[in-house]
Amino acid sequence: MVVISDxxxxxxxxxxxxxxLRGLCALEVSLKTANTTDLHSGMFGGGGQNANHLLVQLLSxxxxxxxxxxxxxxxxxxxxxxxxxxxxxxxxxxDEEKLKKSLGLTELxxxxxxxxxxxxxxxxxTLELNGIWGGFQGEGTxxxxxxxxxxxxxxxxxxxxxxxxxxxxxxxxxxxxAPKGCTVKVTLQxxxxxxxxxxxxxxxxxxxxxxxxxxxxxxxxxxxGGSIPIVLDFNHTLNTPVVLMGFGLPDENLHAPNEHFxxxxxxxxxxxxCSFLERV
Amino acid sequence: MVVISDxxxxxxxxxxxxxxLRGLCALEVSLKTANTTDLHSGMFGGGGQNANHLLVQLLSxxxxxxxxxxxxxxxxxxxxxxxxxxxxxxxxxxDEEKLKKSLGLTELxxxxxxxxxxxxxxxxxTLELNGIWGGFQGEGTxxxxxxxxxxxxxxxxxxxxxxxxxxxxxxxxxxxxAPKGCTVKVTLQxxxxxxxxxxxxxxxxxxxxxxxxxxxxxxxxxxxGGSIPIVLDFNHTLNTPVVLMGFGLPDENLHAPNEHFxxxxxxxxxxxxCSFLERV
Numbered sequence: 001m002v003v004i005s006d007x008x009x010x011x012x013x014x015x016x017x018x019x020x021l022r023g024l025c026a027l028e029v030s031l032k033t034a035n036t037t038d039l040h041s042g043m044f045g046g047g048g049q050n051a052n053h054l055l056v057q058l059l060s061x062x063x064x065x066x067x068x069x070x071x072x073x074x075x076x077x078x079x080x081x082x083x084x085x086x087x088x089x090x091x092x093x094x095d096e097e098k099l100k101k102s103l104g105l106t107e108l109x110x111x112x113x114x115x116x117x118x119x120x121x122x123x124x125x126t127l128e129l130n131g132i133w134g135g136f137q138g139e140g141t142x143x144x145x146x147x148x149x150x151x152x153x154x155x156x157x158x159x160x161x162x163x164x165x166x167x168x169x170x171x172x173x174x175x176x177x178a179p180k181g182c183t184v185k186v187t188l189q190x191x192x193x194x195x196x197x198x199x200x201x202x203x204x205x206x207x208x209x210x211x212x213x214x215x216x217x218x219x220x221x222x223x224x225g226g227s228i229p230i231v232l233d234f235n236h237t238l239n240t241p242v243v244l245m246g247f248g249l250p251d252e253n254l255h256a257p258n259e260h261f262x263x264x265x266x267x268x269x270x271x272x273x274c275s276f277l278e279r280v
Numbered sequence: 281m282v283v284i285s286d287x288x289x290x291x292x293x294x295x296x297x298x299x300x301l302r303g304l305c306a307l308e309v310s311l312k313t314a315n316t317t318d319l320h321s322g323m324f325g326g327g328g329q330n331a332n333h334l335l336v337q338l339l340s341x342x343x344x345x346x347x348x349x350x351x352x353x354x355x356x357x358x359x360x361x362x363x364x365x366x367x368x369x370x371x372x373x374x375d376e377e378k379l380k381k382s383l384g385l386t387e388l389x390x391x392x393x394x395x396x397x398x399x400x401x402x403x404x405x406t407l408e409l410n411g412i413w414g415g416f417q418g419e420g421t422x423x424x425x426x427x428x429x430x431x432x433x434x435x436x437x438x439x440x441x442x443x444x445x446x447x448x449x450x451x452x453x454x455x456x457x458a459p460k461g462c463t464v465k466v467t468l469q470x471x472x473x474x475x476x477x478x479x480x481x482x483x484x485x486x487x488x489x490x491x492x493x494x495x496x497x498x499x500x501x502x503x504x505g506g507s508i509p510i511v512l513d514f515n516h517t518l519n520t521p522v523v524l525m526g527f528g529l530p531d532e533n534l535h536a537p538n539e540h541f542x543x544x545x546x547x548x549x550x551x552x553x554c555s556f557l558e559r560v
Contacts, residue, residue, distance in 0.1 A: 109459070
């Protein structure tokens with residue numbers, strides 16, 4: 001077993017065990033039309049194909065009207081949440097108005113419309129267009145018909161998706177759906193496995209008992225939407241369960257100016273780890 | 281009447297009268313989601329909306345499956361070609377294989393599928409995405425969810441389209457079709473009127489007679505797909521016909537190194553202009 005303290009508590013006096021992190025895979029797509037150069041719309045406008053048009057056309061098909069990823073077999077290995085997990089997520093609470101206000105959004109319309117927001121950002125896989133570009137980006141106007149338009153894609157992945165397999169599915173999709181009159185080249189980039197130690201795993205339960213003893217409160221169980229690469233590596237390379245027992249508080253300015261750490265949790269954290277080690 | 285020599289002949293001994301130029305209008309579209317900053321896909325991926333997704337979704341609707349511009353009333357004022365004009369275009373000849381080879385294209389798939397290539401680039405209006413961008417464009421991977429994605433659009437316009445009216449139609453379309461969860465701001469940029477002096481206009485016919493007298497050959501009639509702003513200004517500000525009588529040859533490296541001008545056309549051009557002035 002590996003124990004890592006790089007996650008946070010729910011609140012002061014409310015410990016949390018993070019039992020899942022999302023994995024990742026990344027791709028770059030390069031779409032090319034004329035292999036010589038950009039074209040001028042005065043000479044070719046309305047006749048020569050425009051790489052921006054074709055990229056927009058291709059990428060707009062990656063999600064359906066419900067925000068589901070349109071790539072065949074993308075969801076095949078996705079573990080659905082158990083009822084207990086859904087209850088845990090509900091118990092964590094979610095203040096939509098507060099979140100929208102903090103982000104400056106009038107609506108939250110990302111991702112799959114059929115899932116509640118807290119599930120979308122933690123237990124569901126995603127496909128994001130992190131970058132697109134083609135043609136002229138300066139001030140004013142240029143009547144250029146670009147011959148090349150690239151895009152960058154990353155997916156957040158969940159158990160039991162395999163990052164390399166998902167990369168392959170997306171590459172295949174983009175190549176097969178390439179519009180007429182262009183070539184689409186897909187480059188595979190980084191991957192990282194998703195991580196999950198089941199809540200009912202003995203090591204998670206021992207950690208819960210240790211928290212209860214020291215804090216006098218049961219921990220909440222959380223899935224994080226991000227990735228901590230070293231956790232994924234320990235989990236998959238050593239083939240051992242990983243238990244994330246973190247003692248930071250959400251308002252301690254993690255990795256930012258004036259980062260700090262509550263002394264109560266320094267003491268109680270040490271005691272919790274001791275109790276945990278005794279129990280296992 | 282205004283006479284301008286800024287166009288070219290068809291070939292040595294084959295004079296040409298350019299009787300139409302396309303106009304232009306330009307717009308910039310700026311799509312914004314969260315008004316604070318980009319988001320991180322580890323925290324918000326699958327929940328917070330992605331400006332790239334929404335831009336791609338919006339712009340992909342600007343053309344239908346036949347390459348027609350999807351904006352209501354876009355084509356309302358477009359003058360269709362006369363039978364004589366279609367014959368003239370056919371007579372000019374078009375070597376598709378040669379063009380594809382010179383551009384490095386395997387197919388010519390731009391614009392409206394229902395029109396021949398030479399008409400698409402000269403007598404049909406267009407809507408081009410000259411620039412799109414959003415999010416990360418560097419090397420490697422960033423798991424950013426961009427909050428802003430702009431695009432640049434220009435249209436080549438033909439008689440009797442009004443550039444300001446077309447700008448208004450496109451702006452209205454983009455604002456009305458703005459996806460949920462974002463704001464779309466459209467900025468109007470340059471405009472230029474299309475230009476057309478009908479082939480049967482007396483001044484064009486006098487020019488044709490002058491060419492016939494000096495060159496012993498009837499001129500061909502051409503539409504150009506580009507714009508010469510000063511021509512449009514003379515035509516619309518002075519409200520006079522404009523006659524484009526150019527004497528350059530296509531292989532004289534116009535505006536490029538080693539630009540040159542055939543002495544035969546210097547002499548014959550002078551005579552043609554004299555003959556034309558006498559006739560009018």
